[in-house]
Amino acid sequence: xxxxxxxxxxxxxxxxxxxxxxxxxxxxxxxxxxxxxxxxxxxxxxxxxxxxxxxxxxxxxxxxxxxxxxxxxxxxxxxxxxxxxxxxxxxxxxxxxxxxxxxxxxxxxxxxxxxxxxxxxxxxxxxxxxxxxxxxxxxxxxxxxxxxxxxxxxxxxxxxxxxxxxxxxxxxxxxxxxxxxxxxxxxxxxxxxxxxxxxxxxxxxxxxxxxxxxxxxxxxxxxxxxxxxxxxxxxxxxxxxxxxxxxxxxxxxxxxxxxxxxxxxxxxxxxxxxxxxxxxxxxxxxxxxxxxxxxxxxxxxxxxxxxxxxxxxxxxxxxxxxxxxxxxxxxxxxxxxxxxxxxxxxxxxxxxxxxxxxxxxxxxxxxxxxxxxxxxxxxxxxxxxxxxxxxxxxxxxxxxxxxxxxxxxxx
Amino acid sequence: xxxxxxxxxxxxxxxxxxxxxxxxxxxxxxxxxxxxxxxxxxxxxxxxxxxxxxxxxxxxxxxxxxxxxxxxxxxxxxxxxxxxxxxxxxxxxxxxxxxxxxxxxxxxxxxxxxxxxxxxxxxxxxxxxxxxxxxxxxxxxxxxxxxxxxxxxxxxxxxxxxxxxxxxxxxxxxxxxxxxxxxxxxxxxxxxxxxxxxxxxxxxxxxxxxxxxxxxxxxxxxxxxxxxxxxxxxxxxxxxxxxxxxxxxxxxxxxxxxxxxxxxxxxxxxxxxxxxxxxxxxxxxxxxxxxxxxxxxxxxxxxxxxxx
Numbered sequence: 218x219x220x221x222x223x224x225x226x227x228x229x230x231x232x233x234x235x236x237x238x239x240x241x242x243x244x245x246x247x248x249x250x251x252x253x254x255x256x257x258x259x260x261x262x263x264x265x266x267x268x269x270x271x272x273x274x275x276x277x278x279x280x281x282x283x284x285x286x287x288x289x290x291x292x293x294x295x296x297x298x299x300x301x302x303x304x305x306x307x308x309x310x311x312x313x314x315x316x317x318x319x320x321x322x323x324x325x326x327x328x329x330x331x332x333x334x335x336x337x338x339x340x341x342x343x344x345x346x347x348x349x350x351x352x353x354x355x356x357x358x359x360x361x362x363x364x365x366x367x368x369x370x371x372x373x374x375x376x377x378x379x380x381x382x383x384x385x386x387x388x389x390x391x392x393x394x395x396x397x398x399x400x401x402x403x404x405x406x407x408x409x410x411x412x413x414x415x416x417x418x419x420x421x422x423x424x425x426x427x428x429x430x431x432x433x434x435x436x437x438x439x440x441x442x443x444x445x446x447x448x449x450x451x452x453x454x455x456x457x458x459x460x461x462x463x464x465x466x467x468x469x470x471x472x473x474x475x476x477x478x479x480x481x482x483x484x485x486x487x488x489x490x491x492x493x494x495x496x497x498x499x500x501x502x503x504x505x506x507x508x509x510x511x512x513x514x515x516x517x518x519x520x521x522x523x524x525x526x527x528x529x530x531x532x533x534x535x536x537x538x539x540x541x542x543x544x545x546x547x548x549x550x551x552x553x554x555x556x557x558x559x560x561x562x563x564x565x566x567x568x569x570x571x572x573x574x575x576x577x578x579x580x581x582x583x584x585x586x587x588x589x590x591x592x593x594x595x596x597x598x599x600x601x602x603x604x605x606x607x608x609x610x611x612x613x614x615x616x617x618x619x620x621x622x623x624x625x626x627x628x
Numbered sequence: 629x630x631x632x633x634x635x636x637x638x639x640x641x642x643x644x645x646x647x648x649x650x651x652x653x654x655x656x657x658x659x660x661x662x663x664x665x666x667x668x669x670x671x672x673x674x675x676x677x678x679x680x681x682x683x684x685x686x687x688x689x690x691x692x693x694x695x696x697x698x699x700x701x702x703x704x705x706x707x708x709x710x711x712x713x714x715x716x717x718x719x720x721x722x723x724x725x726x727x728x729x730x731x732x733x734x735x736x737x738x739x740x741x742x743x744x745x746x747x748x749x750x751x752x753x754x755x756x757x758x759x760x761x762x763x764x765x766x767x768x769x770x771x772x773x774x775x776x777x778x779x780x781x782x783x784x785x786x787x788x789x790x791x792x793x794x795x796x797x798x799x800x801x802x803x804x805x806x807x808x809x810x811x812x813x814x815x816x817x818x819x820x821x822x823x824x825x826x827x828x829x830x831x832x833x834x835x836x837x838x839x840x841x842x843x844x845x846x847x848x849x850x851x852x853x854x855x856x857x858x859x860x861x862x863x864x865x866x867x868x869x870x871x872x873x874x875x876x877x878x879x880x881x882x883x884x885x886x887x888x889x890x891x892x893x894x895x896x897x898x899x900x901x902x903x904x905x906x907x908x909x910x911x912x913x914x915x916x917x918x919x920x921x922x923x924x925x926x927x928x929x930x931x932x933x934x935x936x
Contacts, residue, residue, distance in 0.1 A: 231711070265752070266747065266752065267853055268754065268851065268853060270747075270752030270753075271751075271752050271753040274752060279887030290659060327662070340816065360864055398790075404906055428901040428904060429904060430896070430905045430906075431904055431905055432905070432906075433906075433909075435853075436856050437847045437854070438638075438642055438847070439845075440638040440641075440642075440889070441635060441638050441639070441888065441890075441891075441892030441893050441905070441908070442892050442893075442905045442908075443636060444631060444634045444635055444889075444893055445631070445635075445892065445893045445894075445896070445897075445905070447631070447634075448631040457815040460754070461754040461849070461851065464754070464756075464848070464849060465849055467849045468847075468848050469847075471770060472763065472765060472772070472774055473634070474765070474772055489753070489754065489756075492755075492756030493754060493756050493848060493849055494848070495756075495759045495848060504838060
């Protein structure tokens, strides 16, 4: 008799725990008293292998830090202590891997997804998440198309390429006054999209743009393309692509004796460029779809360094914020069920490591900043921050943004 | 004209690297009719080992740069030959009598293993290959050629001559040719077939090591995925020239390099930008297909009956 009751009790607990994993409201525990542990899975997808695996790992570490902090802090939802788990997947920066990983996450019953890194992967994956009603927040995909699909559960905490492209192109046009410019891209959704935006802005500014040249995300030898461009004698060159390809491109351009200014988007706006291109890196300009890493919250920076023994490369503060605002929305809705906390996510007003995050009706970050950098003395240095079309010098921006501790509550 | 010359120089440099890697494919194919798809990864390992050694020497010793690069290459060669030998021993030798598809699969498997192990050792980051040789640029009739480009072209020519000498002038070469013609009979004639095959793998791997250092110093970047695309292109070069044929691999490599450079340089202008530089690889493969349609065994390949 006693044994039987015990059995029934443990079965009930087992049932309750199992259904928590599925994020369904557990049956009210009759015999066992609360607190039960609620496991909430958050998916993170980025390339962890391939040419930009270092950037993927950077993103993942941002999310990992946020989740570890939330677990250490102790978050309660619906009266239950929550244990957040990160499911990290490698999307290999392949568009066809996006939907596969999305399905994997859905089958694993994740509550939300941080990612993907590449626009080209995020876009196909986003429709799969949307069908399952699972919110996805990207801290890196900048192609406008992602949030133009009318999907209600897709969010982005960085700027868009139709903000970034015009920003870097306007800077190029006003500072260097080229008459003829060349635009090269890596034939990815990101590189090509950004190249198009830059070309549009340059053309609008009365600058002639040469026919587009294209490599691939694995191109190491740019000499043939650069030699062709050299023959047309442009005054400025823009490349839409990642640092792993941009570094060799810049190095080979200087070897061929192309002396004009080079500009890049956020994919190549990293200090890795200096290692890859050596002295040839000096003097290029580039943009990032957000505030520079060093302008992120100092507490975040020191926590990150303490945890991973290295500084964040670029977008880790943004995936960190993405994760925190997901958690904050769950807390506010008092539920980890996507359908229940999604309305809170839409209304997000989160003060994170990258400033205040609010979403517009498309899911894009309101008033996203774009930063223009220059490579100087072996390091990229922020020159200006562009917000709402207005440009602020970086020194002034730092002064105006008083250091505030990262608050994780969504108040 | 100077642009054209520049494109030829670009193409020849790229082609030299393709040729050296293609030789590795073609030697192995010639002797055991196996396409060693892990060959590209051996190039990568060569670049990585050289990266580590050169980086350490440059930081800790006052040796002259050229000597450092030579020591780096000298360190990469035994590392790669060891891997080439291990591959043959563990991935291919047990399957030598198996259907041909089986060793092809182990080759692909070995290539994945090598990539992942390299990722664990050398991290996911693109590594900046130490730029210690001053990259002097020489003007040639309006075009430019760098010291590294000259070194790459010269080195590959020397290596090709050396390899030809090994195959046609030494006892090992005789044994290799005998094994390639008929391995069981060569064995009956006193040739140690296993040794010869292992030696072939090791020579190919040594060439790959040199190619790895070349690619590393030329592009200034080493990355654990760098071998795949290079391997694929070099494989195409080997097929283009006639796989199994040494001179064919050299010719195929050079040709593929030059065709790629010219395609990237002139396709756009010739077709009014309907086909831009993004069709560079498409064009290279079209040349490959065109050659194979008219000469199915490659430019210099001989038509041989299917072996029983």
